[in-house]
Amino acid sequence: MTEPYAVTVPKGYRVGVWEVRAPIATGAFGSVYEARRVGDGDGGLPQTAALKFLPTGTGTPRQLSHLRELVEREVELHRRLRRPRLVRMYETLVVDDPARPALDGATVLVLEKAEGSLSALLSASPRPAAGPALLGQVCEGLAQLHRAGWVHGDLKPANVLLMRDGSARLADFNMAAELEGTHAYTPAFSTPDYTPPELLWSEIGERGRRIRPSADVWAFGVLAHLVLTGSFPLPGGTPTARRDAGAAYARGTEELRLSPALPEAWRETVRACLTRTHAERIGTDALSRRVAAATGGTGGRSVLARRPLRRRTALAAAATALAAAVAAAALGYGIAARSGGGPGPGARGSGGGTTTVSAASYGAAELRTDRGVPPAYRLLIVETARDCGREDVSPPLIAAILKVESDFDPDLADPVNDEYGIARWTPAVLRWWMNEDGTPADSVPEPPFPPAESIPAMGRYLCWITPRLGTGLPGDRRVLIAVAYRTSYDKVNDAGGVPPKNRAYADRVAHYLKEYTPPGRK
Structure with a gap:
């Protein structure tokens, strides 16, 4: 393993019916590993999955409180929402291994194994040909979340997974929150480049930061501009510089300067996402219709309602082409992908699920x-x-x-x-x-x-x-x-x-x- 992981799990370690294989990605709060099913009977489970280890059993009381809140958010959303554009969770497990204090008590989310992330795809191929189609599916995922009464809270390329069949899924829901009227409350953490100006210096209360669905809409506008032009919509060579430019834009002392490379069909849609205030920002349903139109759709609420293909073979060919485009991309689960490459006891757990990913x-x-x-x-x-x-x-x-x-x-x-x-x-x-x-x-x-x-x-x-x-x-x-x-x-x-x-x-x-x-x- 070339860099330290937040949660180090040796190759061959057993958790329930899963055997850990290669590491996939890590971040500040958890690590993801590829795993294969080795237990008796499949229970509808796939042969391979991604195990997201979250160290909720060890640490200081302050760290544990924060981590458990993040885990509870993600697990609750997975349990309540089953939608085609949200990455599927098969089951949750809790590691029971006192001999390994760093692992004992860790929560493990058993998730669909993706082929890559949008972040890795953009690193390998800026402005990918599949970009508009992927944006359509990202918008579909946002619409599914918002209609169910949830806000994602941290939409960015690393949190968009690309599956083997060529489809996109939203992932990493530990910042997601359920709406209480017009607002939800999330931890005081997000990625600055995708955070709307009104939240950059917003007041943080006891329950966290108040957030609206319009924050996801802003993030989608930034994401769309990046995918379609290879650049961020606000100037600056660093996240700090871009954050300052966002503040100036919100104050009215700086204008939005969209890239000339942004396709005309997307220009007004992106502009409608990136308004100075949340009140001016386009709503999710209207955004879905615009994105459907920009990707060749015929309108309606679902961004997947695009122009019907004249031949079923064309539809299959499109899926094959997109799968080929992401085949070389590194896998990501909302945390930066790292490479690298260790046996152990079992787990106690609950849950269940079904499906493979092709x-x-x-x-x-x-x-x-x-x-x-x-x-x-x-x-x-x-x-x-x-x-x-x-x-x-x-x-x-x-x-x-x-x-x-x-x-x-x-x-x-x-x-x-x-x-x-x-x-x-x-x-x-x-x-x-x-x-x-x-x-x-x-x-x-x-x-x-x-x-x-x-x-x-x-x-x-x-x-x-x-x-x-x-x-x-x-x-x-x-x-x-x-x-x-x-x-x-x-x-x-x-x-x-x-x-x-x-x-x-x-x-x-x-x-x-x-x-x-x-x-x-x-």
Whole structure:
């Protein structure tokens, strides 16, 4: 190991079912190591993961209080939010090893293993070609956090992870905080280059510093300018100089000077993020729409609602290209990546999770990988089912409905029935199911609707249908849910099961439901 780690863990050390392998990254508050699963039975866990060690068992009382607060923030957010743009936590463990005082009592977060970080990618390739697409996904993650009532508090390139399937995830939530009305409270720590002027010298109370979602919006503006131009939007050769320039800008004695290299499609969006005061700053939903437009989208609340690709092969090719772009990047988990390269007792722990990280095998424990479900849609299908939380609304059911409705064709158009896209949505109905908060959308994208809008909306609708179907109806309840999606739950209830005209549809769904369900699962 070339530099000291905050938490030194020898290679081969066992924590639960995990064996520590190579070190990945370290920072002031913790260290991250690659690990492989070696215990009996997988419990839905992947073969490899990233273990984030946080030393909450040793130190001074003051240090312990601070570290435990950071850990509690991160664990609480992971437990309450499961979204495609937030890095997934499989389980938490606590090291029980009195023989190693430096490790004893440490909290271990078992996280998705990424292929790299945005910080490492920018170091290797300033202004990367994949930059706009990655920014779109970062904005999607912010929108997911803010709509759930949380503020990230420390958005920066090191806290954006790049996964094997080419997607981006937000990570490092130990500064995240839940909103209490218009504000949240975070520790008095953040990265100056990404901190809005109003917070640089803000008063710090007993609960920490008050922060608004607009602080994340400012950070996104800085991030977008850096990704798209290779430079920071405020002048200065050091963080201190840039901080002073930010203060002058906030006082009105300095103007914002955006780089000429900033693409015109992004200029006003970045300017709207980097306003002098939080009150002038663009809101997250409006930002999502602008970013969608800047990346070729058609509007709507989800930044993933971009122009639908005309061929599914193009979508797969884009994911492959992005994965290749990040393959050489060093891995980061919100802390500076370092290289380097030590056996031990076990752990006590709790929790659980599921999934692997490649596009082709995402959610393999829940959805078969060898029956023709396009890799491009696996993450959406699996995460949509998880978001519902009802056993009957499973990834195989969603995949079976998509297969029967459209054969996974994102460009399907049936003007006679006014149905479009992979899930055959009618525009007037789709607007009621697009938003996570249950409110109707102000508008819908132009048909055919993007899968990133259509599939989550389908999940929300199926989740709503399920408890409204009568109990005791004959047949597979999952198939009845699918038929209710095609017709209505009222018609299924009135018919006492599958209506005669929908029997062929039900048979096809049942066939693919069986096809897509992994062995040993119902």
